[in-house]
């Protein structure tokens with residue numbers, strides 16, 4: 453077996469485009485996923501049924517159905533329907549659908565991490581903060597979340613890496629990510645191994661960078677005394 | 681200063697406080713004693729609304745805590761609380777623990793808050809620990825920081841819920857000493873405690889709470905030396 457790397461060189465713009473797109477998908481997914489996750493997580497611990505129930509339904513919906521189905525449904529059904537029938541505009545690109553699907557999906561998983569992290573902080577911390585006159589939002593922001601965030605970092609790191617890998621599913625709606633570049637190049641050049649190995653290496657590079665960032669954050673959020 | 685009128689508190693079916701009526705005056709030190717599970721903590725926590733009151737009234741400084749229109753955060757700034765488990769903020773240095781609420785709630789400048797915090801640390805004998813993290817402190821030191829943290833809000837009343845129960849015996853004294861000093865300065869204090877020596881020495885009045893009621897109250901002398909109720913006598917015979 454010999455691997456013909458020339459096709460990869462030949463299609464390098466395609467791969468670079470894919471590399472950038474995958475990073476974009478990951479970053480957008482992480483960013484909006486964190487935002488949605490925080491909101492849903494806070495809704496779930498609010499103790500108010502009118503916040504809890506919708507959040508619970510959302511989380512169950514997105515965790516209980518395949519991401520591939522979500523990507524297809526959002527791109528071919530939800531976004532076109534909203535754009536054409538309600539907003540009366542042409543639907544944006546497939547990449548946009550990819551951003552939406554990944555963010556919504558990541559939000560569901562991240563909300564569970566937020567909820568678990570916040571619930572893991574002893575009740576007395578909230579009480580101490582409130583007894584000093586802080587309102588709920590201040591107590592959350594200044595006392596609970598910084599502590600919870602530290603405990604959430606390892607599972608968040610796993611989630612970010614899962615998100616990176618799951619982003620490859622947008623290949624099915626023809627978003628030019630890394631997987632799409634590999635699949636298309638292999639198909640049109642009949643070169644079997646080279647494109648896929650290239651794609652794998654690209655994912656590995658991003659995974660390694662992501663793990664390093666999470667590792668650095670974990671150290672950063674540990675008080676001086678615990679840095680050994 | 682604090683008026684409590686027919687205060688009742690239930691968790692579901694379980695009635696924990698069965699109608700407490702009392703008044704606590706300015707500069708008064710009240711020690712609350714009683715068997716475990718009798719509702720001492722619940723009573724204390726109703727005084728700053730950490731527990732929702734089922735019925736009755738709690739009036740602090742003229743503010744009715746049970747009135748939904750009362751700004752509870754505002755009232756709480758006047759009521760300091762010290763917990764059995766200290767509840768320092770582990771991600772913040774000692775000095776930040778103390779300045780956090782003054783800066784964010786009272787909107788004091790950081791500089792001023794730090795100056796005040798150092799004074800308070802000096803008062804509790806822990807100036808040199810200002811930059812330490814809570815985990816570097818012993819239990820007694822943590823509790824003294826917790827007292828300083830509560831005092832930083834310049835409260836009118838201090839509530840203590842078994843402040844020495846989680847401490848090793850050799851550290852109890854240093855915390856009680858700080859509390860005694862505070863009492864001598866005229867702070868209004870409500871202290872749930874099992875330290876009968878402290879209650880006897882420092883309290884102006886002692887409440888014996890049993891099964892959700894103040895069964896007996898009086899000067900330490902009255903309660904400790906000639907308790908009227910049999911249950912008080914039984915309790916005291918076990919702890920003294």
Ligand SMILES: Nc1ncnc2c1ncn2[C@@H]1O[C@H](COP(=O)(O)OP(=O)(O)O)[C@@H](O)[C@H]1O
Pocket residue numbers: 691694696714715716717718719720721722723
């Ligand atoms: N959050 C709660 N939910 C249900 N029951 C509670 C709760 N907190 C306290 N209780 C009950 O209330 C009673 C009094 O508790 P507490 O005030 O902590 O007693 P004490 O401080 O005198 O030991 C106990 O029977 C306890 O089980």
Ligand SMILES: [Mg+2]
Pocket residue numbers: 720721722842
């Ligand atoms: Mg108690």
